[in-house]
Amino acid sequence: MVDRVTIEVIRHAAIFTAEEMGVVLRNTAFSPNIRDRLDYSCAILAPSGELVAQAEHIPVHLGSMPIGVKNMVKALEENGVSLGPGDVAVSNDPYITGTHLNDVMVLKPVYVDGELVAYVANKAHHVDVGGLVPGGIGAGVRSLREEGLVIPPVKLVEAGRLRTDIVRLLEANVRTPRSLRGDLMAQLAALNTGEKRIRELAERYGVDALLEAWEEILGYTEKYTRTLLQGLVGDGGGAYEAEDYVELESGELAKIRVRLEISPERIVADFTGTDRQVDEPLNAVYGVTVAATTYAIKAVIDPDMPMNSGFYRVVEIQAPRGTLVNPVPPAPVGGGNVETSQRIADVVLRALAEAFPGRVPAASCGTMSNLLLGGKGWAFYETIGCGSGARPCCDGVDGVHTNMTNTLNTPIEVAEAEYPLLFRAYELRPDSGGPGRWRGGLGVVRAVTVLEDGVTVTVYAERSRLRPWGLEGGEPGAPFRSYVVKASGERVELPAKATVRLSRGDTVYIETPGGGGYGSPCERPRDQLEHDVEDGKVSPEAARRYCQPGSR
Structure with missing residues (x-):
């Protein structure tokens, strides 16, 4: 021994x-x-x-x-x-x-x-x-x-x-x-x-x-996790359900549904009822579903506990074959890893908010806001930060990577030295955080100009139609949006999932979502709201509408 x-x-x-x-x-x-x-x-x-x-x-x-x-x-x-x-x-x-x-x-x-x-x-x-x-x-x-x-x-x-x-x-x-x-x-x-x-x-x-x-x-981790569950649910437990959606290129929505069965001994996450796999890259392989589900559960029950396979012995994940969360080949899965993973985390967190009130924040942006550019002999990729969801105690965090991603931004100096790119903007996005007693974090505005012809740009993101949800009366965060400003000055709106060709001097703008708010906006102290306005995080017009439901 x-x-x-x-x-x-x-x-x-x-x-x-x-x-x-x-x-x-x-x-x-x-x-x-x-x-x-x-x-x-x-x-x-x-x-x-x-x-x-x-x-x-x-x-x-x-x-x-x-x-x-x-x-x-x-x-x-x-x-x-x-x-x-x-x-x-x-x-x-x-x-x-x-x-x-x-x-x-x-x-x-x-x-x-x-x-x-x-x-x-x-x-x-x-x-x-x-x-x-x-x-x-x-x-x-x-x-x-x-x-x-x-x-x-x-x-x-x-x-x-x-x-x-x-x-x-x-x-x-x-x-x-x-x-x-x-x-x-x-x-x-x-x-x-x-x-x-x-x-x-x-x-x-x-x-x-x-x-x-x-x-x-x-x-040890297995026993510790069971002890945590026993402390949280006692001799009881229960079943909690939630659903959310990813946005298909066709304009339709595809459902992700989860049922969490929580007992003092284990948690079973059952994704029965999730839509079938789709003919585009939003499918998430089983490994992604396991990663997103266990991440969300651990984040709620004890974010500081040691993480290893002892935890997986306590959490069982059932994902029907042929669905969005467990596709069969050769279904494309590139976007499922970066986007559907975020939605899986969201839907599990939403169910956990019912199970453990007061322990779960509002929805974060729910997208990695992927930007990909490439030309002759080069390729550039990054995920762009956004607003995290407001918490039961405090505001969300502005301009960060959330949930299933933990990367940094690409330093502008590095990107401009390595690629034919010129960055025009990199700033927080005012009014993007969901109103609430605690305000959602702000999203980011990032803009880049291409310096050669024939550049392929792909924008691949979510939450352009279904905004990040709030909790306990909090309102949703602002949606994702992107557009191109041509060298001629013409502005072209882009869908959240788009691949287009750019010419020298064209600029692509990405505006990432903010996090959802927590608690009623009417309960936000006036001095905090005034401070938001002074900092440029909330516009005076938005502040005046802060206590009007559905004001955005």
């Missing part, structure tokens, strides 16, 4: 190892999307494929990591391939790795004295993986193959030797081969760092102690 102190030392060492892997990946990455936006995630997993430690990276990556690892190992074994010492597997098949094609996942087993003691893994969002449009995510995409190159699980490194044939194959199928190679090598460097640290732990405490520590760590 390993003593509790040693287990805690190993637990924190594993978490630090995942964080250090992320530092190595960031410091050695080539593209701004990974180097500056930090669109990557690192984790440590037990030989069973269960997550034992993660860095504080991207929720949609991390929540799907155990599914991706188990699926990759299984797929390799079914083809007669096993991962030995010095091997690294790679894949981006979302139906295996659990997110979307741009997230390239690499996996390395850690052996000590011939025994498998752990896996180290990371996912990184490569800005381009081929496909019909730069960046892969685009309006008009109708199948997975149109989104880009699908990499089935294959060895990228074999017995310590890089398979350059695989690297050349990948480079030949993307618009930005130099970035792909540089970022892929950074991912391998991160794995090597993780392997080194895990081997050091095994050498210090012994293989048996390390393996026992993994199970103790998972068991």
Whole structure:
């Protein structure tokens, strides 16, 4: 038996190892999307494929990591391939790795004295993986193959030797081969760092102690989660339902429905009643659904608790096959990872607001507000911050990434140095936060001018028609909108999901949603409202209408 102190030392060492892997990946990455936006995630997993430690990276990556690892190992074994010492597997098949094609996942087993003691893994969002449009995510995409190159699980490194044939194959199928190679090598460097640290732990405490520590760590989180539930629901519990919608390119709405059955022992999230998968990229693979659901539940019951697969032992997720939240291939899924994931989180949070009143904020913006641009030999991608939902205690946060994304913005100086782009605006969006006793956070206005002809731009966002909802009488946040101002001065409104061609001097404007308000706007203290006006967050006209229901 390993003593509790040693287990805690190993637990924190594993978490630090995942964080250090992320530092190595960031410091050695080539593209701004990974180097500056930090669109990557690192984790440590037990030989069973269960997550034992993660860095504080991207929720949609991390929540799907155990599914991706188990699926990759299984797929390799079914083809007669096993991962030995010095091997690294790679894949981006979302139906295996659990997110979307741009997230390239690499996996390395850690052996000590011939025994498998752990896996180290990371996912990184490569800005381009081929496909019909730069960046892969685009309006008009109708199948997975149109989104880009699908990499089935294959060895990228074999017995310590890089398979350059695989690297050349990948480079030949993307618009930005130099970035792909540089970022892929950074991912391998991160794995090597993780392997080194895990081997050091095994050498210090012994293989048996390390393996026992993994199970103790998972068991503790499982027991802790059940204790939390018992404290929250007592001997009772109940069932709570909610539904929300994603906005299809056709103008129709597609429903996501959840029923949460909460007891002192477990939570079952059942998505029966969700609409069937669609012929556009809004489908979310099962890994995304697991990630978004567990994120929302953990955020409400205890955001500070340790996160690993012990938590997943308490939460069961039922997602019918062939639906928006568990599609079958070759349905496209690029937007499901970034947009439908947000809606899944929203709908689970809405149900939790019924279960645990006073613990759940109003809806955040509900979109990652994706902007993709590409030209000859380059591709640019970013998600843009927005307003978070007002909380039961205070206002929402202005201009941040919320829920399933945890990236930074792309620094303007970096983007302008790397690409033929000129940024015209980057500011908070006045009047975008939902009115309430506590005001929703403000969205963002971001505008960029292209400096060459023939640039393809894709805007892919949500909440353009169904605004982020408020709670307890709070009003919804402002909707998403975007438009292009041509070099001639002509203004062209864009739908929330659009792929268009721009010419030199054209400028695309993105206005992201604000968060929903919490509590009646009539209860907001006058001095706080006056302060909002002084800060330019609420216009004088909007302030005068603040206590009029449906004023916006």
